[in-house]
Amino acid sequence: MNKLVTFALLTVWGFAQAAELRIGTATTSITPDQPVALDGHRGLRISKKVESPCTATALALESRDSDSAIIVSCDIVAIRTGIQDKVRQKVKARLKDFDVTKLFLCATHTHNAPVTLEGRYAIPETGVMKPAEYAEFMTTRVADIVVESWQKRRPGKVGWAQSQAVVAQNRRATYADGSAKMYGATNDPKFRGMEGYEDHSLDVLFFWDDKDQLIATAINVPSPAQEAEGGTLLHADFWHPARQMIRERHGKELSILGLTGAGGDQTSRPQYGKAADERMRKLRGLTRLEEVGRRIASGWEDAYECARKDMRSDVVLRHCVKEIELPRRKVTEAEVEEARKEAVKYAKDPKQLWNYRWHQGVVERYEAQKAGTEEPFKMELHVVRLGDVAIATNPFELFTDYGVRMKARSPAVQTFVIQLTTDSGGYLPTERAVRGGSYSAVIQSSRVGPDGGQVLVDRTVEAIKGFWEQPATTKRPAAKKPRK
């Protein structure tokens, strides 16, 4: 009899041990209810209408040995300096059992979401929500879902899969004279090709509750969400239709985290073959945002079909957070001279505040560099291991090649690279891009250059490798047909 009790207890303990991963998730709207200045362009734009809601989604993960991560994806252009700290401060007192350094925010890079940082644009005094005011509103909403997701965490399962979606398009055209141009004409006789690679992989994580109900998914697309940038509509760009299409099949409550991969030189807008693409879109009766959403949703379904054959509850979760230092890109004499001239040109026109700051920043960097007071670029790096998956963050608009280097050298089966995370580091161009010049690769666009980019790759790969010294799974549940 005692033996039977012991056996039963062991069995119960065994099941408890098998249900190791705890998952919580929550979503909220971060759409303001009044006009706001829209971020991401040089000129001031005030929103006139909400076309699709900007949202934030939190995913809380905890393992049996108490490592944890909370990832928050936000429909916003960037996680401007101070935003993540505000959320952490708001959360700290409410979550005594969570180390807030293990929380990070990332941006989908929609160019039609509110400005969160004061001083970038000359915003009218009245009738428009101020950036600080919006930042307060947004960080409160985000803090609420962080708390909610953590408190709701329950035993569940995770799966991962890789698929493909032709979304990202390299946006830097190169020409016969060696120059490059972002969004440059490709029907020019001097056009010689797209500067770099395109990453069409779609890395996806899936999360199920203890009843095998799909509750959340995180989708890593190496393309910023700026298909429909410009104008005065407030919207979440392609992530809105992508979420709608996936939820149509998998439930309204499904939490979806849009994670933007290394895509500093990529966008979702076709750079050539546009007429054929447009014809196909019209034949399908879709808007361009819906077409991008369709590709993501279709790739997601492909991945889901495989991932649900391999759901896991007992996986390694490890999360390291470290501050790393990257060498800053040096400003040359020629660059500072040009920047000075440009800054003077824009200094007195409040409408040109963005342009003034863009050039004046270079002048200030040069002065610090000359005075020897310049410090290395410090960034917060998160590396997470979840089963066979590695997740690595950076605050940049990171050129695709760096993401490819990380993925190629990573020992993980799948490596999710998430850019525009924790802070806003500007573009990080490659050597070939710096040679080609143009917006995104010139000194004004980048605080860290190719040498710093390589340090970022090396440190990230080291951190990932550090996690791959133990098996991913100690126990895998017997395969069974999951619920759809």
Next chain:
Amino acid sequence: MKTRLIILSAVVLSAAALPAAELWIGTASTSITPDRPVALAGQMSTHIAKQVDSPCTATALVLETRQGNKTLDQVIFVACDLAVIRGELEPSPTELAKFLEPKMQREFQQRVKPRLKGFDVNKLFLTATHTHSGPVTMDGVYVIPPGVMQPREYLEFLYERLGEIVVKAWETRRPGGVSWGLGHAVVAQNRRTVYADGRAQMYGKTDRPDFRGLEGYEDHGVETLFFWDADRKLIATAINVACTAQEAGTGRGVNADFWHEVRVALRRQHGDGLNVLGWIGAAGDQSPYLMYRKAAEERMRKLRGLTRLEEIARRIVQTVNDVCEVTKKEIQTDVTLAHKVRTIELPIRKVTEEELAKAKAECASLLEQEKKGKDTLARRLWHEKLIQRHEWQQSNPVYRMELHVIRLGDVAIATNPFELFTDYGVQIKARSKALQTFVIQLAAGPGTYLPTERAVHGAGYSAVAQSNLVGPEGGQVLVDRTVEAINTMFNNTTK
């Protein structure tokens, strides 16, 4: 006044309703797999296939436009599961000579000419899918033992089989319709890795700390033509994928590579009678070989229970079916067909004295190894060709290539005989006035790799002088001449 308007309207309407140019379509397919052991093409040493993993086939597609009884224009495409369109029945005087003229195509055109009444054989061209597990068509490249089908024997067999399908397609042509569309499939992988010192390597390792990225672009567009009979039944499809068919290659069996799996899957859905033409887009620096993310790709493949060839086919078939469905509401029976064939001259890539000296040294070293019984013939000929070029280039500054440019409705089709680096294909597509532009490499002649400037800078196989007859300068001329030819056919079109 009212009566005049009615009469005028009636005239305009009836003129519009008349088929401007009725499209006639004929198509046929055959096996080009011999029933004897055969040497396989595309390898650096001799590989004898004693089994057939999947049949190599050829597919012919005839298009003709007619106005009443008058033929307006015509074309015959023949897509072959071969590595290259290179070879000849008459022995070439030198290794270099094999690469200078489209002898295989000429020989076949002359063979079939008497059987194609009313057709100008210059408007027929052959294309290769670049399978590296198809029969050798060139003599003298490999040491092929007795008992194995020799290249010239194979060519006789090939010409016979190709003749049968071309004649059949020509004779069975009937009025039909065509539709077209653009899809995407992630099949091609840029196969040239770049390292910190600026060097590039084909199939170089990507997990090295000094790996800096893939050299160029990847073109994941899939351009597809669909051909329908009078009952709107799909009878043929031409699929343009910018990726060579060289995923398979155990060296043990004849294998049509992923095109076999594509055909099997499409026929399962559209009927056994469907003819599929595999056209390879500009892909000198692309192949289906995975350069990174291999573990994830392998896991996904296994979870699906597919072979790698089936996985590639799954991606192509998925988009072809999707595009077929979306575009079949726009099947056209009266379309413009125009076909230009011209010889264009491209400046050659000149062999430098330094390259010549290195090639001579390599040749001497390989000859020594051959004397010791090593199979290095293909490698030695690779260097020897360069030595012959050095002398040839003194009096031959240009390479002459046969260019076919076709307009079919809103679509342009442009050929070249090279393994053309992707950037050139992108340039042609970007500058073309056509709605869609199909670029077919390894067509109508015996080309070599045609690398970009950045590739020449990085060097490595495919971008060194041995691998090319034409370099970046010639590549640009090819692009410019092709775009000119296309755009004169689409003069009034604004893309």
